[in-house]
Amino acid sequence: MRTQVAIIGGGPSGLLLSQLLHTRGIESVVLERKTKDYVLGRIRAGVLEQGLVGLMEEAGCAERLHAEGYPHDGTLLSYGNEMFRVDFKEHTGTPVMVYGQTEVTRDLYEAREKAGGLVEFNVEDVVIHDADGDAPYLTYSVNNEDRRIDCDFVAGCDGFHGVSRKTIPDDVRREYEKIYPFGWLGILSETPPVNHELIYANSPRGFALASMRNENLCRYYIQCSLNDKPEDWSDEAFWAEFKKRIPADQAEKLVTGPSIEKSIAPLRSFVTEPMRWGRLFLCGDAAHIVPPTGAKGLNTAASDVHYLFNGLREFYEKNSCAGIDAYSTKALARVWKAERFSWWFSSLMHRYPDQTDFDHKIQIAELEFLRSNTAAQKAMAENYVGLPY
Ligand code: APR
Ligand code: PHB
Numbered sequence: 001m002r003t004q005v006a007i008i009g010g011g012p013s014g015l016l017l018s019q020l021l022h023t024r025g026i027e028s029v030v031l032e033r034k035t036k037d038y039v040l041g042r043i044r045a046g047v048l049e050q051g052l053v054g055l056m057e058e059a060g061c062a063e064r065l066h067a068e069g070y071p072h073d074g075t076l077l078s079y080g081n082e083m084f085r086v087d088f089k090e091h092t093g094t095p096v097m098v099y100g101q102t103e104v105t106r107d108l109y110e111a112r113e114k115a116g117g118l119v120e121f122n123v124e125d126v127v128i129h130d131a132d133g134d135a136p137y138l139t140y141s142v143n144n145e146d147r148r149i150d151c152d153f154v155a156g157c158d159g160f161h162g163v164s165r166k167t168i169p170d171d172v173r174r175e176y177e178k179i180y181p182f183g184w185l186g187i188l189s190e191t192p193p194v195n196h197e198l199i200y201a202n203s204p205r206g207f208a209l210a211s212m213r214n215e216n217l218c219r220y221y222i223q224c225s226l227n228d229k230p231e232d233w234s235d236e237a238f239w240a241e242f243k244k245r246i247p248a249d250q251a252e253k254l255v256t257g258p259s260i261e262k263s264i265a266p267l268r269s270f271v272t273e274p275m276r277w278g279r280l281f282l283c284g285d286a287a288h289i290v291p292p293t294g295a296k297g298l299n300t301a302a303s304d305v306h307y308l309f310n311g312l313r314e315f316y317e318k319n320s321c322a323g324i325d326a327y328s329t330k331a332l333a334r335v336w337k338a339e340r341f342s343w344w345f346s347s348l349m350h351r352y353p354d355q356t357d358f359d360h361k362i363q364i365a366e367l368e369f370l371r372s373n374t375a376a377q378k379a380m381a382e383n384y385v386g387l388p389y
Contacts, residue, residue, distance in 0.1 A: 003029045003118075005312060006138050006151040008126055008164055010039055010119050012101060013284030013301040014157030015108035019059040020309040022115050026316050029149055030119040031126055031140060033158075036109060043188060043261055044101035046213055047072075047198070047295035049386030050094050052302040056104065061111045068214070069099035075384065076199040077349075077371075079364055081247045083199070084371040091374075091381035098198075100213050101298050128154055128167045132278035152279070153324075155308065159285040160270070168277040180267035180291055180346060181353050182206070185224040187238055187259040193218050194246070194254045200293070201246045202363060206351045207293075208245035221292075223350055230262045238262070267291035269343055271335060274328040281308050281327060288335050290342040293349060299386055300338040304331045306389050334387060341383040 005021055007014045010032030018028045032039065048056075048069070056062040073089040088095055112119055126140040137150045156164020165173070184207075193212040201208040206223035213219060222241055224233075235258055243251040270289040275282045284301030307330050311323030348366055352359070370376045 001029070001148070002150045003027050004151060004316070005153050005155055006136075006149050007031070007155045007157055008128075008138070009033075009156070009158035009162055009284075009286065010036075010121070011157060011159055011284065012105050012108065012298055013286075013305055014155065015105065015112060015119075016055060016059060016302065017155055017157060017283065017305045017309060018117055018119075019061060019108055019111050019115070020055065020305065021312065022112075022117060023059060024313055024317070026312060028117070028155075030112070030117070031123045031138070031149075032119060032121050033123055033126075035121050036119075040102055040106055040109070042102065043186070043219075043263070045292055045295040045297060046098055046100040046211060046219060047299075048097040048099055048104070049299040049302070050096070051306065051386050051389055052104075052299055053097050055302055055306060056107070059108070059111065061107045064103070064107055065097065065099050068103070069097045070212075070214075071095040072098050072197055074197055076195060076197050077202075077367065078199055078247050078250075079202045079367045080204070081249075082371075083247045083250070085197070086370070086377050086380055086384070088381045088385050091378040092385050094385045096385055098212060104298070126158075126163050128156075128164065128280060131167060131280035134279075136279045153312065154280045156280055156282045156286045157284055160289055162286050164280060164282055164286050165272050167280060168272075168274075168282075172274070172277060174273045176271045176273075178269040178343065180269075180350070181226065182223050182350060183226050183228070183264045183266045184209075184221045184292060185228065185230065185233055185238065185264050186219060186221045186262070187235070188213075188261040189218050189220070189257045189259050190216055191218050191255045191257040192216055194250055199246055199250060200345075200349055202349045202367060203245035204351070204360075205241070205245050207349045208242055209293075210246065210250075224264060226266060228264060230264055233262065235259050235262075265292065267293075267346065269339055271332070271339060273332060275304070275331050276324070276328040281324070283308055287331075288339065290339055291346045292342075293346040294342045294384060296338040296342045300335055303334050303389055307331045334389070337383070337387055
């Protein structure tokens, strides 16, 4: 088989790229290791920057997002019983869109299917060949049958555990990593949100986050130990701990109910450089990971897709390599800013095992500064709603 762009990974990065290329008549094939149900079973963050909303519009996939998503004009931050709001609309003129990543992925799959796009599931042993030459190709197998795709370019959209990043030789690749000494225990419950906006809570017992999907589906998190297992936490224990970490007036209003999902995610900051090697381009989690504080994972993947899509368009429509040559530098410049923001927001809101009383006082001072200082709120709001592409 031959295609123009071979895309490894059928997560949001790979699907969005494939659908955008389709709008310009550029052919692609998506290879996904798992099944569609498996991909759609993963629960991830649910806050979309305007840039991603714009890309979904450009891809012709934003109808449901506009009908069912919730624009949020601000967010709440608490420390102990104190709570304040950062107004995104006032400081940036832009809201964020609350809409689950799973739904974004579902909409993209639907669009790919409608357009007759080829997505191969259950692919095994994908190997990228000759990415540093002029004629790259992939080999892989499906049901023990060996296959080959020849292509102009390879987009490595295969997440943190994929093959693409590792294809870049060790002497070319540089990796930067920070592991956080805690995780997030998250539950999904069919209950109304405790507040109509998200609450990021710094409490002496650790971080908590109240998020939501719709008026009867909530996503709540608490910072937990990396040694914890989801089954160590009964629903009752989760709710009791969650209530202790948000302001008392919010805890009083909290409606609890059985969890329909419960999982623990570790927190990691990670960047690989460069994001291009020859005709191989890395996109999304394949190249970088952020801790979830601030919901930058999917949004940063989207900005990569934007730069790569436009680079490939320039190549096919104008016969120019300028965009693809600038890809790694442009993508990384924005990636590092998202890394900085999510590291800063994580550092501000969590309890660290080796944190002293001094460190805690500094966190509170920074929160009080943010509460009272317009410039600090503007900086936070600009980062939260998403820096320009
Ligand atoms: N061959 C084919 N597919 C693979 C391979 C492989 N060797 N390795 C991984 N994949 C698939 C995974 O099964 C997954 O569906 O690649 C996909 C990568 O999807 P994600 O991990 O979701 O990464 P990405 O599409 O970059 O999405 C960015 O935003 O909120 C964040 O971390 C979150 O998923 C997230 C992301
Ligand atoms: C979520 O809704 O899952 C979510 C929202 C905001 C975050 C992280 C996760 O910062």
